[in-house]
Amino acid sequence: MKDIYGxxxxxxxxxxxxxxxxxxxxKESLNCEYNNFDLIDISELKEIIENPSVKGLNVTIPYKEEVVSYLDKLDPIAKEIGAVNVIKFEKNQKLTGYNSDYYGFTESLTPLLNPKIKKALILGTGGASKAIAFALDRLDISHTFVSRNPDFNELSYKDLDEDIIKSYKLIVNCTPLGTHPNVDDCPDIPYEHITENHVLYDLIYNPAQTSFMKKGLQQGAKASNGLQMLILQAEKSWEIWNK
Structure with missing residues (x-):
């Protein structure tokens, strides 16, 4: 019987x-299969957990935070972030939550950084944005969230002016805006103030070059999609499941 991941x-x-x-x-001739578990509601997770063939799970939108209440334990980093994207099934069938998003983001972002980058704007406030904030803290880059419905200490998109864009030289898109098939969508920021000292990082990987990235590149900025982050976090997931 095949081991199931998903x-x-x-x-x-x-x-x-x-x-x-x-x-x-x-490629590695492993007796495993990987399935998509498309859940209408997180409560459907119980059935998956009870399947003895399931050995490990990844978690994506919109369950990275909701899934926490179904777990027996959190790795200290996942606990600090408050979001989980890897679930390990322990030998005693207990479930431990991990976060490998922050690792994938850190490792893929670091080569793009320049000494002028001291502050970052994080567009969006979902589960992925929490891992990004944690990674930026570790890199000693201060950050501010931008939201359509800002809380205390967050900015709204309407707040973004030339001064803010010029002082925040890293901009990370954690929203789904621009994902295939809606490839013309992009976050509503004043791209005209972006410079060659900026880095625009988009967590989206499909399309390979989003509107957000294109608008940054037109201003001379560096831009990256989320593919390398995904590859790195996937390999980290495999490491966690098998340690």
Missing amino acids: LLGRNIGYSFSKGYFTEKFE
Whole structure:
């Protein structure tokens, strides 16, 4: 019987993880399969947990925070971040939550940084943005969240002016705006104030070059999509499941 791994999420037909791990299992001749578990509601997780063939899960939008209450334990980093994207099934069937997003982001961002980058804007406030904030703290880059409905200490998109854009030289898109098939969408920021000293990082990987990235590149900025982050966090997931 094959060991089953999979991805928890909603509307995840597009899943990078399924393609990545299916190819990995074939290439390495592993007796495993990787499935998408597309859940309408997080309560459906119980049925998956009870399947003895399931050995590990990834978690994506919108369940990275909701899933925490179903776990027996959190790794200290996942606890600090407050979001989980890897679930390990321990030998005693207890479930431990981990976060490998912060690792994938840190490792893929570091080569793009320049000494002028001291502050970052994080566009969006979902589960992924928490891992990004944690990674930036570790890199000693201060950050501010931008939200359509800002809380205390957050900015709204309307607040973003020339002064703010010029002082925040790293801008990370954690929203789904621009994801295929809505490839013309992008966060509503004043791109005209972006310079060659800026880095625009988009967590989206499909399309490979989003509107957000294109608008940054037109201003001379560096830009990256989220593919390398996904590859790195996937390999870290495999490491966690097998340690």
